[in-house]
Amino acid sequence: MNNNQDFIDFINSGDKLFPCLSIDCVIFGFHDNQLKILLLKFKNTDFFALPGGFIDKDENIDDAAKQVLKKRTGLENIYLEQFYTFGETNRVDIEIHKTIMLKNGVTPEPGHWLLQRFVTVGYYALVDFSKAVPTPDLFSDAWDWYDINEMPPLAFDHENISRKALETLRLMLDFKLIGFNLLPETFTMAELQSLYETILGKKLIRANFQRKILSLEILERLDKKWSGGAHKAPYLYRFDEKKAKDFLEGKTLY
Amino acid sequence: MNNNQDFIDFINSGDKLFPCLSIDCVIFGFHDNQLKILLLKFKNTDFFALPGGFIDKDENIDDAAKQVLKKRTGLENIYLEQFYTFGETNRVDIEIHKTIMLKNGVTPEPGHWLLQRFVTVGYYALVDFSKAVPTPDLFSDAWDWYDINEMPPLAFDHENISRKALETLRLMLDFKLIGFNLLPETFTMAELQSLYETILGKKLIRANFQRKILSLEILERLDKKWSGGAHKAPYLYRFDEKKAKDFLEGKTLY
Incomplete structure:
Protein backbone atom coordinates (compact mmCIF):
# COMPACT_ATOMS: atom_id res chain seq x y z
CA MET A 1 0.00 0.00 0.00
CA ASN A 2 1.34 3.39 -0.94
CA ASN A 3 0.73 5.20 2.32
CA ASN A 4 2.08 8.41 0.95
CA GLN A 5 -0.51 8.52 -1.83
CA ASP A 6 -3.22 7.98 0.79
CA PHE A 7 -1.73 10.87 2.75
CA ILE A 8 -1.73 13.11 -0.32
CA ASP A 9 -5.31 12.11 -1.17
CA PHE A 10 -6.46 12.94 2.34
CA ILE A 11 -4.68 16.29 2.38
CA ASN A 12 -6.57 17.18 -0.79
CA SER A 13 -10.00 16.15 0.52
CA GLY A 14 -10.73 18.99 2.93
CA ASP A 15 -14.13 19.65 1.37
CA LYS A 16 -15.45 16.42 2.93
CA LEU A 17 -14.68 17.64 6.45
CA PHE A 18 -16.42 19.86 8.98
CA PRO A 19 -14.35 23.06 8.73
CA CYS A 20 -11.69 24.26 11.17
CA LEU A 21 -12.53 21.74 13.90
CA SER A 22 -10.39 18.82 15.03
CA ILE A 23 -10.31 16.20 17.75
CA ASP A 24 -7.44 15.34 20.02
CA CYS A 25 -7.40 12.26 22.23
CA VAL A 26 -5.34 11.95 25.36
CA ILE A 27 -5.19 8.17 25.73
CA PHE A 28 -3.91 7.19 29.15
CA GLY A 29 -2.65 3.65 29.54
CA PHE A 30 -2.41 1.92 32.88
CA HIS A 31 -0.67 -1.37 33.63
CA ASP A 32 1.52 -2.75 36.40
CA ASN A 33 1.45 0.51 38.38
CA GLN A 34 2.56 2.59 35.42
CA LEU A 35 0.59 5.46 33.90
CA LYS A 36 1.48 6.20 30.28
CA ILE A 37 0.23 8.30 27.43
CA LEU A 38 0.01 7.36 23.74
CA LEU A 39 1.94 9.69 21.41
CA LEU A 40 2.60 9.69 17.70
CA LYS A 41 5.41 11.14 15.64
CA PHE A 42 4.43 12.89 12.43
CA LYS A 43 5.82 11.15 9.35
CA ASN A 44 9.32 12.13 8.29
CA THR A 45 9.50 14.78 11.04
CA ASP A 46 10.49 14.99 14.69
CA PHE A 47 7.15 16.45 15.81
CA PHE A 48 5.42 14.46 18.54
CA ALA A 49 1.71 14.92 19.11
CA LEU A 50 -1.47 13.43 20.52
CA PRO A 51 -3.51 11.09 18.31
CA GLY A 52 -6.37 12.96 16.75
CA GLY A 53 -8.36 13.52 13.66
CA PHE A 54 -10.98 15.48 11.84
CA ILE A 55 -14.76 15.25 11.62
CA ASP A 56 -16.67 14.24 8.51
CA LYS A 57 -19.36 16.69 7.46
CA ASP A 58 -22.07 14.19 8.44
CA GLU A 59 -20.42 12.77 11.56
CA ASN A 60 -21.19 13.49 15.24
CA ILE A 61 -18.06 14.74 16.97
CA ASP A 62 -18.35 12.17 19.79
CA ASP A 63 -18.47 9.43 17.13
CA ALA A 64 -15.39 10.86 15.46
CA ALA A 65 -13.56 10.62 18.81
CA LYS A 66 -14.65 6.99 19.26
CA GLN A 67 -13.27 6.23 15.81
CA VAL A 68 -9.91 7.79 16.69
CA LEU A 69 -9.69 5.68 19.85
CA LYS A 70 -10.73 2.48 18.09
CA LYS A 71 -8.45 2.94 15.09
CA ARG A 72 -5.43 4.03 17.11
CA THR A 73 -5.65 1.41 19.91
CA GLY A 74 -7.75 -1.43 18.46
CA LEU A 75 -9.99 -1.11 21.55
CA GLU A 76 -13.74 -0.60 21.71
CA ASN A 77 -16.24 0.13 24.48
CA ILE A 78 -13.60 2.02 26.39
CA TYR A 79 -14.11 4.85 28.86
CA LEU A 80 -13.81 7.94 26.66
CA GLU A 81 -14.96 11.36 27.68
CA GLN A 82 -14.90 14.83 26.21
CA PHE A 83 -13.21 17.18 28.66
CA TYR A 84 -12.50 20.57 27.07
CA THR A 85 -12.53 22.47 23.81
CA PHE A 86 -9.41 24.46 23.08
CA GLY A 87 -10.08 27.64 21.16
CA GLU A 88 -7.15 30.01 21.61
CA THR A 89 -6.43 31.89 18.41
CA ASN A 90 -2.72 31.02 18.54
CA ARG A 91 -2.96 27.36 19.58
CA VAL A 92 -1.84 25.87 16.27
CA ASP A 93 1.50 26.75 14.74
CA ILE A 94 0.63 26.66 11.04
CA GLU A 95 4.33 26.32 10.13
CA ILE A 96 4.27 22.82 11.67
CA HIS A 97 1.37 21.77 9.45
CA LYS A 98 3.20 23.26 6.48
CA THR A 99 6.39 21.35 7.32
CA ILE A 100 4.53 18.04 7.72
CA MET A 101 3.00 18.51 4.28
CA LEU A 102 6.26 19.53 2.62
CA LYS A 103 8.16 16.59 4.16
CA ASN A 104 5.55 14.24 2.71
CA GLY A 105 5.38 15.46 -0.84
CA VAL A 106 2.63 18.09 -0.66
CA THR A 107 3.20 21.77 -1.39
CA PRO A 108 0.15 23.46 0.11
CA GLU A 109 -1.50 26.33 -1.70
CA PRO A 110 -2.22 29.49 0.29
CA GLY A 111 -5.62 29.12 1.99
CA HIS A 112 -5.29 25.31 2.21
CA TRP A 113 -7.82 23.92 4.71
CA LEU A 114 -5.06 22.65 7.04
CA LEU A 115 -3.44 26.08 7.21
CA GLN A 116 -6.43 27.72 8.92
CA ARG A 117 -7.07 28.46 12.56
CA PHE A 118 -8.36 25.23 14.18
CA VAL A 119 -10.42 24.73 17.32
CA THR A 120 -9.96 21.28 18.83
CA VAL A 121 -12.23 19.20 21.04
CA GLY A 122 -10.27 17.25 23.66
CA TYR A 123 -11.22 13.75 24.79
CA TYR A 124 -9.48 11.49 27.25
CA ALA A 125 -9.56 7.74 27.61
CA LEU A 126 -8.22 5.27 30.11
CA VAL A 127 -7.15 1.86 28.80
CA ASP A 128 -5.08 -1.12 29.87
CA PHE A 129 -2.07 -0.53 27.65
CA SER A 130 -1.11 -4.19 27.68
CA LYS A 131 -4.31 -4.89 25.73
CA ALA A 132 -3.97 -2.09 23.18
CA VAL A 133 -2.47 -2.52 19.72
CA PRO A 134 -1.31 0.97 18.74
CA THR A 135 -1.67 1.55 15.02
CA PRO A 136 -0.33 4.56 13.14
CA ASP A 137 -2.52 6.84 11.04
CA LEU A 138 -1.78 8.44 7.68
CA PHE A 139 0.10 11.26 9.35
CA SER A 140 2.43 9.25 11.55
CA ASP A 141 5.30 6.82 11.32
CA ALA A 142 5.91 6.04 15.00
CA TRP A 143 3.67 5.40 17.98
CA ASP A 144 4.54 4.61 21.53
CA TRP A 145 3.44 4.72 25.14
CA TYR A 146 5.37 7.31 27.15
CA ASP A 147 5.59 7.61 30.90
CA ILE A 148 3.63 10.77 31.74
CA ASN A 149 6.71 12.22 33.41
CA GLU A 150 8.99 11.48 30.48
CA MET A 151 7.14 12.85 27.47
CA PRO A 152 9.07 14.43 24.59
CA PRO A 153 8.18 18.07 23.79
CA LEU A 154 4.85 18.11 21.95
CA ALA A 155 3.76 20.13 18.92
CA PHE A 156 1.03 22.79 18.99
CA ASP A 157 -0.70 23.18 22.38
CA HIS A 158 -0.65 19.44 23.00
CA GLU A 159 1.28 19.75 26.26
CA ASN A 160 -1.45 22.04 27.56
CA ILE A 161 -4.13 19.61 26.37
CA SER A 162 -2.34 16.66 28.03
CA ARG A 163 -1.97 18.55 31.31
CA LYS A 164 -5.63 19.50 31.42
CA ALA A 165 -6.60 15.90 30.61
CA LEU A 166 -4.49 14.61 33.48
CA GLU A 167 -6.09 17.11 35.88
CA THR A 168 -9.52 15.95 34.71
CA LEU A 169 -8.59 12.26 34.98
CA ARG A 170 -7.45 12.80 38.57
CA LEU A 171 -10.61 14.71 39.46
CA MET A 172 -12.83 12.11 37.83
CA LEU A 173 -11.15 9.23 39.62
CA ASP A 174 -13.32 10.18 42.59
CA PHE A 175 -16.29 11.70 40.95
CA LYS A 176 -16.91 9.15 38.26
CA LEU A 177 -15.03 6.22 39.78
CA ILE A 178 -13.38 5.61 36.45
CA GLY A 179 -10.44 3.72 37.89
CA MET B 1 -31.41 53.16 16.70
CA ASN B 2 -32.73 50.93 13.95
CA ASN B 3 -32.17 47.58 15.57
CA ASN B 4 -33.45 45.77 12.56
CA GLN B 5 -30.81 47.27 10.28
CA ASP B 6 -28.15 46.15 12.78
CA PHE B 7 -29.66 42.66 12.66
CA ILE B 8 -29.57 42.63 8.86
CA ASP B 9 -25.99 43.92 8.80
CA PHE B 10 -24.90 41.18 11.20
CA ILE B 11 -26.67 38.46 9.26
CA ASN B 12 -24.71 39.56 6.21
CA SER B 13 -21.31 39.61 7.92
CA GLY B 14 -20.62 35.91 8.25
CA ASP B 15 -17.20 36.26 6.67
CA LYS B 16 -15.91 37.98 9.84
CA LEU B 17 -16.75 34.95 11.98
CA PHE B 18 -15.06 31.67 12.78
CA PRO B 19 -17.08 29.21 10.67
CA CYS B 20 -19.79 26.84 11.90
CA LEU B 21 -19.03 27.29 15.60
CA SER B 22 -21.22 29.01 18.17
CA ILE B 23 -21.36 29.58 21.91
CA ASP B 24 -24.30 28.97 24.21
CA CYS B 25 -24.39 30.18 27.78
CA VAL B 26 -26.52 28.62 30.48
CA ILE B 27 -26.69 31.49 32.97
CA PHE B 28 -28.06 30.30 36.30
CA GLY B 29 -29.35 32.96 38.64
CA PHE B 30 -29.66 32.43 42.37
CA HIS B 31 -31.42 34.70 44.86
CA ASP B 32 -33.68 34.21 47.86
CA ASN B 33 -33.66 30.42 47.58
CA GLN B 34 -34.68 30.46 43.93
CA LEU B 35 -32.67 28.99 41.06
CA LYS B 36 -33.46 30.48 37.68
CA ILE B 37 -32.14 30.43 34.16
CA LEU B 38 -31.85 33.31 31.71
CA LEU B 39 -33.72 32.80 28.43
CA LEU B 40 -34.32 34.96 25.39
CA LYS B 41 -37.07 34.98 22.82
CA PHE B 42 -36.00 35.43 19.20
CA LYS B 43 -37.33 38.66 17.68
CA ASN B 44 -40.80 38.48 16.18
CA THR B 45 -41.03 34.74 16.87
CA ASP B 46 -42.10 32.46 19.72
CA PHE B 47 -38.78 30.60 19.83
CA PHE B 48 -37.12 30.62 23.25
CA ALA B 49 -33.42 29.89 23.51
CA LEU B 50 -30.28 30.26 25.58
CA PRO B 51 -28.22 33.43 25.21
CA GLY B 52 -25.32 32.80 22.90
CA GLY B 53 -23.24 34.14 20.11
CA PHE B 54 -20.57 33.60 17.55
CA ILE B 55 -16.80 33.87 17.59
CA ASP B 56 -14.83 36.48 15.69
CA LYS B 57 -12.11 35.08 13.45
CA ASP B 58 -9.44 36.53 15.76
CA GLU B 59 -11.16 35.88 19.09
CA ASN B 60 -10.45 33.14 21.67
CA ILE B 61 -13.61 31.15 22.29
CA ASP B 62 -13.39 31.59 26.08
CA ASP B 63 -13.23 35.36 25.52
CA ALA B 64 -16.28 35.20 23.27
CA ALA B 65 -18.17 33.47 26.09
CA LYS B 66 -17.10 36.14 28.60
CA GLN B 67 -18.41 38.78 26.21
CA VAL B 68 -21.78 37.04 25.95
CA LEU B 69 -22.09 36.89 29.75
CA LYS B 70 -21.01 40.51 30.18
CA LYS B 71 -23.24 41.90 27.45
CA ARG B 72 -26.29 39.86 28.39
CA THR B 73 -26.14 40.34 32.19
CA GLY B 74 -24.04 43.47 32.72
CA LEU B 75 -21.87 41.41 35.08
CA GLU B 76 -18.12 40.88 34.99
CA ASN B 77 -15.68 38.63 36.87
CA ILE B 78 -18.36 36.01 37.28
CA TYR B 79 -17.88 32.28 37.64
CA LEU B 80 -18.11 31.06 34.04
CA GLU B 81 -16.96 27.67 32.90
CA GLN B 82 -16.98 25.71 29.69
CA PHE B 83 -18.69 22.37 30.27
CA TYR B 84 -19.35 20.55 26.99
CA THR B 85 -19.24 20.91 23.23
CA PHE B 86 -22.33 19.74 21.41
CA GLY B 87 -21.59 18.27 18.02
CA GLU B 88 -24.52 16.09 16.94
CA THR B 89 -25.16 16.44 13.23
CA ASN B 90 -28.87 17.09 13.77
CA ARG B 91 -28.68 19.46 16.75
CA VAL B 92 -29.74 22.62 14.90
CA ASP B 93 -33.05 22.79 13.07
CA ILE B 94 -32.11 25.02 10.13
CA GLU B 95 -35.77 25.87 9.52
CA ILE B 96 -35.78 27.81 12.80
CA HIS B 97 -32.82 29.91 11.67
CA LYS B 98 -34.58 30.47 8.36
CA THR B 99 -37.81 31.54 10.08
CA ILE B 100 -35.97 33.98 12.37
CA MET B 101 -34.36 35.60 9.33
CA LEU B 102 -37.59 35.76 7.32
CA LYS B 103 -39.53 37.27 10.24
CA ASN B 104 -36.92 39.99 10.49
CA GLY B 105 -36.66 41.07 6.89
CA VAL B 106 -33.89 38.82 5.57
CA THR B 107 -34.42 36.26 2.82
CA PRO B 108 -31.39 33.99 3.13
CA GLU B 109 -29.69 32.71 0.01
CA PRO B 110 -28.98 28.97 -0.20
CA GLY B 111 -25.66 28.24 1.49
CA HIS B 112 -25.99 31.22 3.86
CA TRP B 113 -23.53 30.89 6.77
CA LEU B 114 -26.34 30.58 9.34
CA LEU B 115 -27.94 27.70 7.45
CA GLN B 116 -24.98 25.35 7.95
CA ARG B 117 -24.42 22.63 10.50
CA PHE B 118 -23.17 24.30 13.72
CA VAL B 119 -21.19 22.87 16.60
CA THR B 120 -21.70 24.81 19.82
CA VAL B 121 -19.50 25.19 22.88
CA GLY B 122 -21.53 25.27 26.10
CA TYR B 123 -20.62 27.45 29.08
CA TYR B 124 -22.43 27.86 32.37
CA ALA B 125 -22.38 30.69 34.84
CA LEU B 126 -23.79 31.27 38.28
CA VAL B 127 -24.83 34.81 39.18
CA ASP B 128 -26.95 36.62 41.73
CA PHE B 129 -29.90 37.44 39.51
CA SER B 130 -30.90 40.41 41.64
CA LYS B 131 -27.66 42.08 40.56
CA ALA B 132 -27.92 41.31 36.84
CA VAL B 133 -29.33 43.68 34.25
CA PRO B 134 -30.46 41.43 31.40
CA THR B 135 -30.02 43.11 28.03
CA PRO B 136 -31.31 41.75 24.72
CA ASP B 137 -29.06 41.11 21.74
CA LEU B 138 -29.72 41.77 18.06
CA PHE B 139 -31.62 38.51 17.74
CA SER B 140 -34.01 38.87 20.66
CA ASP B 141 -36.89 41.01 21.82
CA ALA B 142 -37.59 39.51 25.25
CA TRP B 143 -35.42 38.30 28.11
CA ASP B 144 -36.36 36.88 31.44
CA TRP B 145 -35.34 34.68 34.31
CA TYR B 146 -37.28 31.42 34.41
CA ASP B 147 -37.58 29.01 37.28
CA ILE B 148 -35.62 25.94 36.18
CA ASN B 149 -38.75 23.81 36.62
CA GLU B 150 -40.95 26.14 34.60
CA MET B 151 -39.04 26.76 31.40
CA PRO B 152 -40.88 27.15 28.11
CA PRO B 153 -39.97 24.66 25.36
CA LEU B 154 -36.60 25.67 23.89
CA ALA B 155 -35.44 25.78 20.29
CA PHE B 156 -32.70 23.56 18.85
CA ASP B 157 -31.04 21.25 21.41
CA HIS B 158 -31.12 23.93 24.10
CA GLU B 159 -33.11 21.80 26.54
CA ASN B 160 -30.41 19.16 26.32
CA ILE B 161 -27.72 21.82 26.81
CA SER B 162 -29.56 23.25 29.84
CA ARG B 163 -30.00 19.81 31.40
CA LYS B 164 -26.34 18.96 31.02
CA ALA B 165 -25.37 22.34 32.45
CA LEU B 166 -27.55 21.74 35.51
CA GLU B 167 -25.99 18.31 36.05
CA THR B 168 -22.54 19.90 35.83
CA LEU B 169 -23.50 22.75 38.17
CA ARG B 170 -24.71 20.24 40.77
CA LEU B 171 -21.57 18.12 40.45
CA MET B 172 -19.33 21.19 40.67
CA LEU B 173 -21.06 22.51 43.76
CA ASP B 174 -18.96 20.02 45.69
CA PHE B 175 -15.93 19.70 43.55
CA LYS B 176 -15.28 23.34 42.83
CA LEU B 177 -17.22 24.87 45.73
CA ILE B 178 -18.81 27.29 43.33
CA GLY B 179 -21.79 28.01 45.56
Missing part, protein backbone atom coordinates in the same frame (compact mmCIF):
# COMPACT_ATOMS: atom_id res chain seq x y z
CA PHE A 180 -12.54 0.65 38.60
CA ASN A 181 -12.82 -0.41 34.97
CA LEU A 182 -9.09 -1.11 35.04
CA LEU A 183 -9.26 -3.58 37.93
CA PRO A 184 -10.15 -7.29 37.83
CA GLU A 185 -13.55 -8.24 39.21
CA THR A 186 -12.20 -8.77 42.69
CA PHE A 187 -9.24 -6.94 44.16
CA THR A 188 -7.56 -6.16 47.44
CA MET A 189 -7.48 -2.76 49.10
CA ALA A 190 -3.73 -2.65 48.37
CA GLU A 191 -4.35 -3.17 44.64
CA LEU A 192 -6.95 -0.42 44.62
CA GLN A 193 -4.68 1.97 46.52
CA SER A 194 -1.86 1.23 44.11
CA LEU A 195 -4.08 2.18 41.16
CA TYR A 196 -5.04 5.47 42.82
CA GLU A 197 -1.43 6.22 43.74
CA THR A 198 -0.24 5.67 40.20
CA ILE A 199 -2.88 7.87 38.62
CA LEU A 200 -2.64 10.57 41.27
CA GLY A 201 1.14 10.44 41.09
CA LYS A 202 1.66 10.33 44.85
CA LYS A 203 1.80 8.01 47.84
CA LEU A 204 -1.34 7.86 49.93
CA ILE A 205 -1.63 7.08 53.63
CA ARG A 206 -3.10 3.59 53.90
CA ALA A 207 -5.54 4.21 56.74
CA ASN A 208 -6.84 7.45 55.22
CA PHE A 209 -7.27 5.91 51.79
CA GLN A 210 -9.17 2.94 53.19
CA ARG A 211 -11.47 5.15 55.27
CA LYS A 212 -12.14 7.48 52.35
CA ILE A 213 -12.87 4.72 49.82
CA LEU A 214 -15.07 2.75 52.21
CA SER A 215 -17.02 5.91 53.06
CA LEU A 216 -18.15 6.10 49.43
CA GLU A 217 -20.12 2.91 50.08
CA ILE A 218 -19.47 1.49 46.63
CA LEU A 219 -17.53 -1.65 47.58
CA GLU A 220 -18.73 -5.08 48.60
CA ARG A 221 -16.38 -6.97 50.93
CA LEU A 222 -15.93 -10.63 50.06
CA ASP A 223 -14.11 -13.47 51.77
CA LYS A 224 -10.47 -13.14 52.61
CA LYS A 225 -8.01 -13.94 49.89
CA TRP A 226 -6.38 -17.28 50.50
CA SER A 227 -2.70 -16.56 50.53
CA GLY A 228 -1.38 -20.05 51.17
CA GLY A 229 1.09 -18.63 53.62
CA ALA A 230 1.32 -17.69 57.23
CA HIS A 231 0.75 -13.96 56.61
CA LYS A 232 -2.49 -12.24 57.37
CA ALA A 233 -4.74 -12.68 54.33
CA PRO A 234 -6.23 -9.45 52.94
CA TYR A 235 -9.92 -9.06 52.25
CA LEU A 236 -11.11 -9.14 48.66
CA TYR A 237 -13.49 -6.46 47.43
CA ARG A 238 -15.88 -6.19 44.53
CA PHE A 239 -17.14 -2.98 42.94
CA ASP A 240 -20.90 -2.77 43.56
CA GLU A 241 -22.45 -1.47 40.31
CA LYS A 242 -25.80 -0.69 41.93
CA LYS A 243 -24.30 1.29 44.82
CA ALA A 244 -21.89 3.02 42.45
CA LYS A 245 -24.82 4.12 40.32
CA ASP A 246 -26.49 5.65 43.38
CA PHE A 247 -23.23 7.37 44.26
CA LEU A 248 -22.75 8.74 40.75
CA GLU A 249 -26.29 10.08 40.72
CA GLY A 250 -25.51 11.95 43.91
CA LYS A 251 -28.00 9.98 45.95
CA THR A 252 -25.56 9.27 48.73
CA LEU A 253 -23.69 12.56 48.78
CA TYR A 254 -25.67 14.01 51.69
CA PHE B 180 -19.73 30.10 47.95
CA ASN B 181 -19.38 33.05 45.63
CA LEU B 182 -23.11 33.62 46.02
CA LEU B 183 -23.01 33.94 49.81
CA PRO B 184 -22.14 37.00 51.90
CA GLU B 185 -18.77 36.97 53.66
CA THR B 186 -20.22 35.36 56.76
CA PHE B 187 -23.19 33.05 56.85
CA THR B 188 -24.93 30.52 59.01
CA MET B 189 -25.02 26.78 58.38
CA ALA B 190 -28.74 27.13 57.65
CA GLU B 191 -28.07 29.72 54.93
CA LEU B 192 -25.43 27.49 53.36
CA GLN B 193 -27.72 24.46 53.48
CA SER B 194 -30.51 26.46 51.89
CA LEU B 195 -28.21 27.41 48.98
CA TYR B 196 -27.27 23.77 48.42
CA GLU B 197 -30.89 22.64 48.67
CA THR B 198 -32.00 25.15 46.08
CA ILE B 199 -29.31 24.28 43.57
CA LEU B 200 -29.59 20.53 44.16
CA GLY B 201 -33.38 20.76 44.01
CA LYS B 202 -33.99 18.66 47.11
CA LYS B 203 -34.20 18.82 50.88
CA LEU B 204 -31.10 17.71 52.75
CA ILE B 205 -30.90 16.20 56.23
CA ARG B 206 -29.45 18.86 58.50
CA ALA B 207 -27.07 16.68 60.50
CA ASN B 208 -25.73 14.92 57.40
CA PHE B 209 -25.24 18.17 55.52
CA GLN B 210 -23.38 19.76 58.42
CA ARG B 211 -21.11 16.74 58.89
CA LYS B 212 -20.37 16.53 55.17
CA ILE B 213 -19.61 20.24 54.73
CA LEU B 214 -17.47 20.46 57.86
CA SER B 215 -15.52 17.37 56.75
CA LEU B 216 -14.32 19.32 53.71
CA GLU B 217 -12.38 21.54 56.14
CA ILE B 218 -12.96 24.69 54.16
CA LEU B 219 -14.95 26.70 56.73
CA GLU B 220 -13.80 28.88 59.57
CA ARG B 221 -16.20 29.07 62.49
CA LEU B 222 -16.66 32.55 63.94
CA ASP B 223 -18.54 33.88 66.95
CA LYS B 224 -22.20 33.13 67.35
CA LYS B 225 -24.59 35.37 65.54
CA TRP B 226 -26.28 37.77 67.92
CA SER B 227 -29.95 37.17 67.42
CA GLY B 228 -31.31 39.63 69.94
CA GLY B 229 -33.83 37.07 71.04
CA ALA B 230 -34.15 34.22 73.43
CA HIS B 231 -33.51 31.55 70.80
CA LYS B 232 -30.25 29.71 70.50
CA ALA B 233 -27.96 31.83 68.34
CA PRO B 234 -26.43 30.00 65.36
CA TYR B 235 -22.71 30.05 64.64
CA LEU B 236 -21.44 32.18 61.81
CA TYR B 237 -19.01 30.71 59.31
CA ARG B 238 -16.56 32.17 56.86
CA PHE B 239 -15.25 30.49 53.72
CA ASP B 240 -11.51 29.93 54.19
CA GLU B 241 -9.89 30.77 50.83
CA LYS B 242 -6.58 29.17 51.75
CA LYS B 243 -8.12 25.89 52.91
CA ALA B 244 -10.47 25.88 49.93
CA LYS B 245 -7.47 26.22 47.62
CA ASP B 246 -5.87 23.17 49.25
CA PHE B 247 -9.13 21.28 48.89
CA LEU B 248 -9.50 22.20 45.23
CA GLU B 249 -5.96 21.11 44.51
CA GLY B 250 -6.81 17.73 46.00
CA LYS B 251 -4.36 18.13 48.85
CA THR B 252 -6.86 17.08 51.47
CA LEU B 253 -8.71 14.38 49.54
CA TYR B 254 -6.79 11.47 51.07
